[in-house]
Amino acid sequence: MFAQPLLIEHCDHCARWVHPATGECRDCGGPLVARPVSGRGTVFTYTVNYHPYNPDIPTPYVIALVELSEQRGLRVAANIVGCEPDSVTCGMPVEIRPERGSGGAPLFAPV
Template identity: 55%
Template sequence: MADTAPPPPRIPPPITDASRAFWTGGADGQLLIQRCDACDRWIHPPEGACPHCGGGLIAAPVSGKGTIFTFTVNRHQYHPDVPPPYVVAIVELGEQPGLRFTTNIVNCDHDTLQIGAPVRVVFERAGEAWVPVFEPDA
């Protein structure tokens, strides 16, 4: 069944100094992920220093393209302000194997989603945050 209803208002995420770029890059249409200036690894979730080498991290734009690593369609109302159904997914970004985060898949037919399908980032405003979610990238 296609989900054609407009999305409900998003609950603003907590923003920290380390996560500010990730949550606000969408204001400029950019998904910003921290990258180590010493070993060049992309690091997520946001940290204070590279967990591999201790190097400094700088938020840098990624393509916003990735694939669905796994997903589920939630049909139960766990929060009074978040009406089901909605898709909870882990998306792996194209920049680096294992660079994944939990998100939602929007603008899609829930019944045709597949693991491995290409997706691209879109942003949904929530307070001062621009929450990165994904839609099918045909």
């Protein structure tokens, strides 16, 4: 089980979340600090992979961009689990799972 929360860099100066990490805020140039996020969001876009690129990962599987609830446009790449791949839709509410997927990707499941 992955017990650590999902950390995203945050600018305390202008209150913006920044991902991927850049070291300084793109809006105000302030320093960034890794902070935990709620782990809730919606599927922004996704693809269902049927090709076995990695023999250790059973197909089909879903790779998605999840827009986190903390901020519009704050998106992370993740795998969607806990449902049939063909049932995933854009706008579907999801939340993070405590474990990580192959390669360390965060796992999200439908709410």
